[in-house]
Amino acid sequence: MSATPSIVSTLSPTQSAGDPIRAKLSEVDESMRNAAILFLASAVLWLMAGTVFALIAAIKMTNPSFLGDHEWLTFGRIRTAHLNAMIYGWGNNAIFAIAPWLMGRLARTRIRHISILYTAGIFWNIGVTIGIFGILRGDMIGVEWLEMPAYITPLIAISYGLIGVWVIIAFRWRQSGHVYVTQWYLLAAFFWLPWLYTVAQIMLVFEPASGVVQSLTNWWFAHNVLGLWLTPAAVGAAYYFIPKVLGRPIHSYYLSVVGFWSLALFYNWAGVHHLIGGPVPAWVISAGTVASVMMVIPVIVTAINHHLTVVGLHNEGWRSPTIRFVVFGAINYTLASLFGSAMALRSVNEVTHFTHFTVGHAHHGVYAFFTMIMFGSIYYMMPRLVKREWPSAFLIQVHWWMCSLGIVLMVFALQVGGWIQGLQLNAIDEDGTVKYTFMEVVRNTVPWLWIRSISGFMIMIGHIAFAINVFWMLLPVSKSSSKSGPTLLTKETAES
Amino acid sequence: MAWTHYIIVGFAFASLFFVLAAFALYWAYRNGQLNELEDGAKTIFDDEEPMGQVTDQFPSKKDETSSTKKNHE
The missing domain is CATH 1.20.210.10 (Cytochrome c oxidase-like, subunit I domain)
Known part of the structure; x- marks a missing residue:
């Protein structure tokens, strides 16, 4: 990156010397390459892990004694590990690869400062790994879709923030006049998930609401991760x-x-x-x-x-x-x-x-x-x-x-x-x-x-x-x- | 926290969310995003991946069909 006056201006894809303002599609692809490959590779690895967890859990439904002697592999833990590996490991990594790339393509802007995205991706995956490990170890929180232990919440939240902001930056400096419907969906999704996650963390984990309000919050959150994110x-x-x-x-x-x-x-x-x-x-x-x-x-x-x-x-x-x-x-x-x-x-x-x-x-x-x-x-x-x-x-x-x-x-x-x-x-x-x-x-x-x-x-x-x-x-x-x-x-x- | 606090906080969040959504819709309207939608639908194409050309096939079938798949529109 060339030396530029302020952080904000370095975020703008129009500031890079010599580059035409409006990026070609292949230039967007090029700019996103390393980060996208990191996310895709981790997504596929999580998909495989989640599939193994799923099969173990499925077999336990018909043969309850299968691997029943290992407390780490009991049904409650392995099913939860499956769900979290699929949602936070596979699903989110796939979205993190595809969404900034799509946003960049539609906005005709290069994704810049890719190393930040790359670092955030590494920390995200470390967070999810510790989270799944915590679930298998018996540290899970009894809130569906939010079972990963509270000690990884900051890591997950910061990594997510660093990834999400890249989508918004690509949108902010868009070089296309029209906002395509996909951009609306992606922008909304990247606003909704932090909102859902923050409210759920506060009301369910750090300052838990009691009784019915807790269940309502739980399902409001869990269903909206599906409906307003995936x-x-x-x-x-x-x-x-x-x-x-x-x-x-x-x-x-x-x-x-x-x-x-x-x-x-x-x-x-x-x-x-x-x-x-x-x-x-x-x-x-x-x-x-x-x-x-x-x-x-x-x-x-x-x-x-x-x-x-x-x-x-x-x-x-x-x-x-x-x-x-x-x-x-x-x-x-x-x-x-x-x-x-x-x-x-x-x-x-x-x-x-x-x-x-x-x-x-x-x-x-x-x-x-x-x-x-x-x-x-x-x-x-x-x-x-x-x-x-x-x-x-x-x-x-x-x-x-x-x-x-x-x-x-x-x-x-x-x-x-x-x-x-x-x-x-x-x-x-x-x-x-x-x-x-x-x-x-x-x-x-x-x-x-x-x-x-x-x-x-x-x-x-x-x-x-x-x-x-x-x-x-x-x-x-x-x-x-x-x-x-x-x-x-x-x-x-x-x-x- | 008492449950009434949750209601107040929840209501504040919900109101903020609603106002943001309403503002986004207002911005889209003022910005002309809701006009000429049919042209907007074509913004995904450009010279590299033009309209009327299929841009994805199974790898092995590529050579035999690439010439016939263009410009069908």
Whole structure:
């Protein structure tokens, strides 16, 4: 960096001597490369760790004595380690790679002072590692989605702040006149998460609220991490990649703006539907139910928009790994959200609450929607960062088929099995006694849980294929040396 | 803290959040972000990755199809 008068002016991408003000897309890619690769590599490693945790937890559901002698690997810890590894390890690292890059591309600004982003990324991953270690060790906090011990909170918060501010800087010095809908989503997400995290940390960990207020805060936080962090990041990415890869602008851009603002208004309220039937004021639950059903608006708007953008280009889409994954994710955004709205109705919730149906729904949202869109984004991003082609089309196919079929099977097994479980738990004979004992209901879920373990195994194979492809690509001397082509870049900018 | 304090703090946070969102929408309107949306949709394309060109394919299929995939629009 050249010597410049103040810190603020060095942040501006326009100050660098000799550079044209408006960056080319390939220059943005170049500027983000090292930090993005760090985040992607850590994301993939966390994905593998989370998958192993998940499989251990899944097998314990059918074989409770499996690894039962190791206290570090008991179900309560390993399941929690799985959740946190996936959300804070995989999901956040993926967003940290993709969001600043997308923001830079859309704002046409280089991401500068990359070493700060890089350092923040290292500290973030150290924080998450200590956090997961703490969970396995038995230090977890009994608040769902916030289980990592309090001693890593400062590390996590500062690293996050340093990463988030880079997205905002790229936006602040944007060189594009129009703010694209993806930028709205990303900007909102990077404002929402610190707000959620701060309120939750204060009200749940450092100065815990008591009783019902604690549960309300817990679910307000946990559901909003999904709804106001993972969802806008993935929907924003879909709004970029679908039109981008297909070379066709989004069908109705107007609708996409409506979709964003209605999500911003309704989603924040929806979390309390986790407490339907609990000792919570009835109006709070009703407000949560109404907001959950109102979510149908942004969901349908997004579904129509994505669908009409792809229509007529299905063959082109099928030939692109990015579009396969992103469209799969977008379809499942619609399905998972509509299921979620239905589950917020009291009559439906009576059946699904406390069953595997909810677990299926969680994987529908975080995996079939969010994670698949992140995979698609990475397939587009990596060749542009490292200027090399993906080494193996076969591994991409394995990844695609194992993960897409695996997650469909998993959601099917958990939701059908969970629905039956819920009906059996509620079933009452004419004389008012329960029809099934609790143990009978539990035994009846076992075949479904076996299917779930099998689907988890399929997903693991997909993840191994993905990880091999990613690290193979990162190797400096890769067999698939750089070539120009549509997946990489257009001819002008590709390496010769 | 008593629960009433949480309500007050929560309400303050919620109000701040709402005001920020309302301001963002107002800014978007004043800034002309809500005008000419159809042009806005095209800002993701440029010379390097132009409109009407598919920019992602499976690696092995690249050579045989790259020439036919351009300019379909």
